[in-house]
Amino acid sequence: MPYQTLKTSAEGGVATITLARPEKRNAISTEMIEELLAALDEAERGPARVVIITGEGAAFCSGMDLDALKAVSGQSPTQNLEASRRMARMFRCLWAYEKPLIAAVNGPAIAGGCGIATLCDFTLAVPEAKFGYTEVRIGFIPAIVSVFLIRQVGEKRARDLLLTGRILDAAEAKEMGLVTQIVPADRLMDTARVLAATLASNSPSSLRETKRLMRRHAETEVDRELELAIAENAKIRATRDFREGVAAFLEKRKPVWTGK
Numbered sequence: 001m002p003y004q005t006l007k008t009s010a011e012g013g014v015a016t017i018t019l020a021r022p023e024k025r026n027a028i029s030t031e032m033i034e035e036l037l038a039a040l041d042e043a044e045r046g047p048a049r050v051v052i053i054t055g056e057g058a059a060f061c062s063g064m065d066l067d068a069l070k071a072v073s074g075q076s077p078t079q080n081l082e083a084s085r086r087m088a089r090m091f092r093c094l095w096a097y098e099k100p101l102i103a104a105v106n107g108p109a110i111a112g113g114c115g116i117a118t119l120c121d122f123t124l125a126v127p128e129a130k131f132g133y134t135e136v137r138i139g140f141i142p143a144i145v146s147v148f149l150i151r152q153v154g155e156k157r158a159r160d161l162l163l164t165g166r167i168l169d170a171a172e173a174k175e176m177g178l179v180t181q182i183v184p185a186d187r188l189m190d191t192a193r194v195l196a197a198t199l200a201s202n203s204p205s206s207l208r209e210t211k212r213l214m215r216r217h218a219e220t221e222v223d224r225e226l227e228l229a230i231a232e233n234a235k236i237r238a239t240r241d242f243r244e245g246v247a248a249f250l251e252k253r254k255p256v257w258t259g260k
Contacts, residue, residue, distance in 0.1 A: 005031050139245025144230065
């Protein structure tokens with residue numbers, strides 16, 4: 001299947017999905033979400049044993065696309081809810097994916113991009129990579145990703161990351177458990193492929209059932225929490241602070257918050 005925002009390849013039992021909007025720092029658009037879901041489904045149904053996700057150019061994924069941000073302010077409640085569900089569907093797909101997923105993080109992974117990078121089973125990152133959930137800086141709420149982040153790093157650390165919106169370097173992200181391994185840029189993809197080969201040498205049914213078992217431990221709670229998160233994500237899109245935050249971000253100025 002041809003894609004507009006991704007590049008895909010497969011070799012030796014490993015499928016690679018490359019986020020391919022380098023001129024936009026691989027920012028997430030509606031089209032990219034739908035294409036990423038389609039590419040993951042294609043790889044899951046195909047012969048590949050392992051899937052690698054990486055980014056083209058200087059960034060892994062910079063978060064939501066600016067054009068998408070502009071459009072959000074004028075959306076109806078129904079459209080906001082649909083957009084929230086779409087994002088939740090993407091994150092849940094990564095979390096529940098049946099084949100091993102490796103993120104090869106070649107640069108900044110911010111907001112939604114951080115979610116894509118850290119929801120993979122293994123997250124390899126170059127030393128220069130940056131991570132962060134910066135939604136609060138633009139009057140948004142990291143509702144959907146919080147469902148998964150609390151399980152990854154614990155509530156206290158999740159509060160730190162989500163409430164400050166601060167940026168982590170690769171070393172701190174590794175210390176927190178968000179990154180599996182830090183790899184020099186010139187060895188990133190080779191290291192990802194070596195890891196993929198190691199995983200592919202294991203029993204496919206064992207890998208699948210192990211991932212299913214881990215998913216089932218939390219699946220009921222995750223789905224319940226996602227419904228709450230989707231509603232909150234949609235709700236905040238209608239606030240004055242969100243509109244002001246987006247406008248200030250696009251205009252490169254400091255926001256003036258009203259708390260409404």
